[in-house]
Amino acid sequence: MVGARGFWELVWPEVEGLVVDGARVVGEMLRIDAHGGGSAGLCPACRCEATRVHDVYTRRLADRPLGGRRVVVFLRVRRFRCDEVSCWKRTFVEQIARLTTRYGRLTDALARMVQAIGVAVGGRAGARLATHLGVRAGHDSIVRRLRKLPDPPSSSVRVLGVDEFAFRRGRTYGTILIDVETHRPIDLLPDRSADTFAAWLAEHPEVEIICRDRCRVFGEGGRRGAPQAEHVADRWHLLHSLTSAVERTAHAHRACLRKDVEYTVPEVRDEAVDLANARALIESPPPMDPPGNQILARTRQRHADVHDLRERGYTISAIGRVLGLDRKTVRRFATTDLDELLASARVRRTGEIDRFRAYLQHRFHAGATNAAGLFREIHEQGYRGSRVVVTKYVATMRSGTAVPEARRVIPSPRRITSWIMRRPENLGDNERSDLDRVLAACPDLATAHALAGDFAAITRERRGSDLPDWVARVLADGPQPLQSFAISLxxxxxxxxxxxxxxxxxxxxxxxxxxxxxxxxxxxxxxSFELLRTLVLAQPP
Ligand SMILES: [Zn+2]
Ligand SMILES: [Zn+2]
Known part of the structure; x- marks a missing residue:
């Protein structure tokens, strides 16, 4: 157990030389009366002890809340007279070490607390939060505290990552530097110029490797400021540029696909169409039921890929672009438990009727309205679901409430790109067959597909030495957008x-x-730039 004196030592363990005279509740506030102990003060100018008291007055200091109450310390302080002959200071006010600062209206501990609030949630939300915590700190005073944060101690960096960031609503850009080995931000530069980057590097001769995108600014600045360093073009940036080149190719060849569609897709309501043709026109020919473990393996792989990129800090949209998935799917894989994903993948396998809806509608409108007959037809084509589901679906068609199935549409350049950029084992069966149709219709896209697959493999398997061959092949017979990409490399x-x-x-x-x-x-x-820099450096994740 501690007595009253011991209690105040618990409240201010780091403070020495403070004598608490008493405490009482005044409205919402806890008022603590205290004064400095000892008989002498230390002159801040000459470091001599002074004992002659000139006068005494009371300072009010806000401190951390206690018992849910705002705390104000009424501190009686002495003004000493310095008697040292050589000293220019005639009087000075005593300060309590680790509690008070000159002119400060907050104790050191409260100042640190306000700073921490500002770093964690920012000025505006911080001001609201402070009120609930029993701290009086407005937006401006929090921001003022943040500005006083010191730079983190500069550490030496061996592998440097550099990129730009948009500043002031994207009109101007700054540069961010991080330590690739620790993932910590090291510095923020106020612009995006080779000069500024080179100047920073000149102060950091320890940098051995610079990871960057392929923008000219950082390449040039890096070569000037750190001639000793080796440069690495980030492989995700490379894949990203390649993806754009593939998408431009897909865009340029939309016409090839239109011809293909006109050839294979007759009108849905053509009564004369026979069964063989009917199979060709449905949205996707019923493939063999893939073994369950294949679907589950794909789910596992996708889950791992999404989380890998998430850890690298990719946004949902960026992951979607890299993996060729829509944002909804990415978000589901990012936020859902793997077990849950696997369970729903198993269920999806049983949602068999979906694959046959277009076929059933075609047959129904062609006059085959008997549920049992339709069940037999799709069963022969590989349907493994229950008869009841088919009967129910036929009933919705009969009552006119079935949603019309879309006929096969030309896949968008973006979709084609996502199929091409994905590893074949990550494609669904329908996607696989749609992609095959696209590649058969357009030789240029087929070439782009082969080249992109090889580039991805080179990147994945770290076979940089195979790049010259790859570039030569692109320049020999790649489509034009890929040639531009190869030239830029x-x-x-x-x-x-x-x-x-x-x-x-x-x-x-x-x-x-x-x-x-x-x-x-x-x-x-x-x-401001300075405040942003302070916040980025103060709060490494
Ligand atoms: Zn003095
Ligand atoms: Zn083409």
Whole structure:
């Protein structure tokens, strides 16, 4: 047990030389009366002890809340007279170490608390939160505290990641630097210029490797500021550029696919169409039921891919682009338990009727309205669901409440791109057959498909030495957008070859860029560059 004196030592364990005279509740406030102990003060100018008291007055200091109450310390302080002859200071006010600062109206501990609130939730939300915590701190005073945060101690960085971030609603750009090995942000630069980057690097001769995208600014700045460093073009950036080239190819060849569709898809309501043709026109020919473990393996792989990119700080949309999935799917894989995903994958296998809806509608409108007969037909085609489901579906068609199935549409360039950029084992059976149709209809897309697959394999398997061959093949017979991509690689060749060769990538930079976006949004874009920099560096994830 502690007595009254011991209790105050628990409240201010780091403070020495404070004598508490008493405490009482005044309205919402806990008032603590105290004074400095000891008979002498230390002159801040000459470091001599002074004992002559000039006068005494009371300071009010806000401290951390206690018992749910706002705390104000009424501190009686002495003004001492310095008697040292050589000292220019005639009087000074005593300070209690680790409790008070000159002119400060907050105790050190409360100042740190307000700072922590500001770092965690920002000025505006911080002011609201402070009220609930029993702390009086408005938006401005929180921001003022944040500005006083010191820079984190500068550490030496061996592998540097660099990228740009949009500043002030995207009109101007800044540069973010991170330590790729620790994923920590190191510094924020106020612009995106080769000069600024080079100047920063000149102060950091310890940098051995620079991971970056392929924008000219960082390449040039890096070569000037750190001639010793090796450059690595980030492989995700490379894949991203390749994806754009493939999408441009798909866009340029839409006409090839239109011809294909006109050839294979007759009008749905053509009564004369025979069964063989009917099978060709339904949205997707019923494939053999894939063994369950294949679907489950795909689910597992997709889950792992999504979480891998998520850890690198990719946004939902960015993951969708890289993996060729829509945002809804990505979000589901990012937020749902793997067990749950596997369970629903098992259920989806039983949602068999979906694959046959278009066929059933076609047959129904052609006059085959008998549920038992339709069940036999689709059973022969591989339907393994129950008869009841078919009967119910036929009933909805009879009552006119069935949703009309769309006829096969030309896949968009974006979809085609996502199929091409995905590993074949990650394609569903319908996607696989749709892609095959696309590739059969357009030789250029078939070439793009082969080249993109090889590039992805080179990247995945770290075979940077195979890149020259790949570029030569693209330049020999690749479609035009891929040729442009290959030519652009050659302007930054060393860094590009390092991308798929070395283990480093600047994936962590993207995470930090997203954090900057978040911090900017939190302050409604009103944070100055200095404040933004303080926040980014003060709060490493
Ligand atoms: Zn003095
Ligand atoms: Zn074509």
């Amino acid at each position: 050659q302007t930054d060749w060393d860094a590009v070859v390092n991308g798929p060769t070395l283990q480093w990538s600047s994936g962590a930079v993207e995470g930090q860029v997203n954090r900057i976006k978040f911090l900017k949004r939190r302050s409604y874009g009103r944070a």
